[in-house]
Amino acid sequence: MARVVVDAPRTDPEMAAAFAALGVATTHEAQGRSGLLSPRLAARQTGASISGTALTCEVPPGDNWMIHVALEHARPGDILIVTPTSPCDDGYFGDLLATSAIARGIRGIVIDAGVRDIVVLRQLGFPVWSKTISAQGTVKETLADVQVPVVCGDRVIRPGDVVVADDDGVCVVPRAAAATVLAAARARAEDEEHKRGLYAAGQSSLDISPALRTGLERKGMSYERA
Numbered sequence: 001m002a003r004v005v006v007d008a009p010r011t012d013p014e015m016a017a018a019f020a021a022l023g024v025a026t027t028h029e030a031q032g033r034s035g036l037l038s039p040r041l042a043a044r045q046t047g048a049s050i051s052g053t054a055l056t057c058e059v060p061p062g063d064n065w066m067i068h069v070a071l072e073h074a075r076p077g078d079i080l081i082v083t084p085t086s087p088c089d090d091g092y093f094g095d096l097l098a099t100s101a102i103a104r105g106i107r108g109i110v111i112d113a114g115v116r117d118i119v120v121l122r123q124l125g126f127p128v129w130s131k132t133i134s135a136q137g138t139v140k141e142t143l144a145d146v147q148v149p150v151v152c153g154d155r156v157i158r159p160g161d162v163v164v165a166d167d168d169g170v171c172v173v174p175r176a177a178a179a180t181v182l183a184a185a186r187a188r189a190e191d192e193e194h195k196r197g198l199y200a201a202g203q204s205s206l207d208i209s210p211a212l213r214t215g216l217e218r219k220g221m222s223y224e225r226a
């Protein structure tokens, strides 16, 4: 039996939104280099940087009915996560569904399958991370689960987890870890800001981070004159 989990708990929307300014690389590093979705889920635009709470949706191959169901349960600040129950490249999502998603406060879509109407999606400014682009249409015949834990881009995503997406890819932060990872990501961003100033002033990264130099010696790097 397929089911929709209604009012699933989610990360505080303001906290989830704060990750966008930090970005995917920093978030991923701040949680111990984890959470990154497969790079096959590529940005279909340039310059979009979003974060929000996961609204998850399973779809049978070639059938987008459950995306319509998921949109009905959208809350402002959600990011739609769509995963087929077995691999499929069809164009599940296009400009009509995007128009509805925007109206319902959804910030973007991450889909381990295809999207279509890509020119209009870009014109709408609705950001997409997808496995592919395909005009292949889908039917509305078979049920699947909405707002349940899914595997998307080879990572488990639970309803209400934080999803961060930009030109570097997509990263998931489990709801229970969001506050800790946000604090670690902010600290990392501050540290990088400091280093950026030193790098720009011409300082060597080996001087700024002495471990990089002592590590070379410890591992036996030798220097020879040409």
Ligand SMILES: O=C([O-])CC(=O)C(=O)O
Residues within 6 Å of the ligand: 064, 091, 092, 093, 094, 095, 096, 097, 098, 116, 117, 137, 138
């Ligand atoms: O309607 C569909 O099946 C997908 C689509 O093209 C749209 O959302 O515009």
Ligand SMILES: [Mg+2]
Residues within 6 Å of the ligand: 094, 095, 096, 117
């Ligand atoms: Mg269309």
